[in-house]
Amino acid sequence: MDTIAPTSEETMAKINGGFYTIIWGPGTWTENRTDGVVKSITVVIKGWLTDSAPMINKTTSSDEIVNHVDWTQDATITSVPFTWYVPNDLQTTATWHGHQHPHNEANDDTYLPLMKQWLTLIKATDKYTEEYNSVVSQLDTL
């Protein structure tokens, strides 16, 4: 077993105080559809101080407890919405399950892989970076 490193009685002021929980994606964004097809997405990023985020417990079918943020609640900081246009080859009529049961597996098999691609592409945009940084900097002031 490794020896515990000796500690010092000297103290240093803490400088990194950012403990934030941030959620975005279907559930916080709005999918703009034409004839049922997703053409664009209005993205909103929601942020909380981790210590004060609204938590709820979910008991799973295997009796595990998942203590998670209730993302449907108002956030401490909400980003300015911005629109991202879905490339033609990534458009779909499938919809997010919204955690409503039972899931439609065929719908999920179409929607979820596309959603993962949307998330990656949106995260790579300058607008996402700008709005994410804005949420974090506003949380920094609290």
Next chain:
Amino acid sequence: MGIPTSNISLQAIQAEVGHGTSSNISLQAQSQNAANTGHTSTISGYSSPGGGLTGSPYGIGEFGGYVNVIQTVSNVQNYTGSNAASFVKVLSSYNGYGFVRVEYQLVMKTTQVGSNYVATLYVEETSNGLGSYNSAAMNTGTLYPIQTVTFTQANWPDSYALDHSVNAISSPGGAISTDTTLLGGTGETHTSGSNWDNSTKELLNPTTGTAFKVRHNTTAECWTGTSTYDDTISLKFIKSGYPTLTAATFTIDTEQDMNHTGLCP
């Protein structure tokens, strides 16, 4: 050590700031080269002429109570890019309840190079999660340098701390729990012990190593998405009589990807 709050001489300023030689001293040159830029005069009732310690006009009273920062021989960032390292783990298929864990280590090693002492902070991949460093894949158990700080033996700090914070990002929301734990690392002469955020450790003389571990757990039910942990960590040194030296602040990001398949029970 330090500059008094009365009878301040240019020689005393030069001795503390350490700029140039002890002759032909100008207040402007000492002010512009003062390393402890955050200092404000501790002379009671003193009012700065403006511009701060390092800016014009240069007031000698601005040095009242001044203590220089810890002197380094060099302070070098060893990684390139925006993150010191990145880690990823994918749960490609699960049904019902899913769990993903990424762990990595930070290792502080002290060595001697010539007559100088060197403190180097490394990042290390563990068996939980695949890492990348300078855009190349990491090998588990290999140490990759983040920051190398060299001191003369006379200026060797007493202690150091790693100051940590984390942003957890879930996309999308759902029955997903993100959890970060700071644990004692393994494999070195010393372990940090748990809950090491900002815990001040003695900076041991060469040659020693101390391992710190960061653990990110994501648990979820019927969730397909990505959870990202952005760790911000600062390496700080302290020496008795000196203000804290923040040698580096860096980020390490961890991405955990989960894909639910089949009927959601």
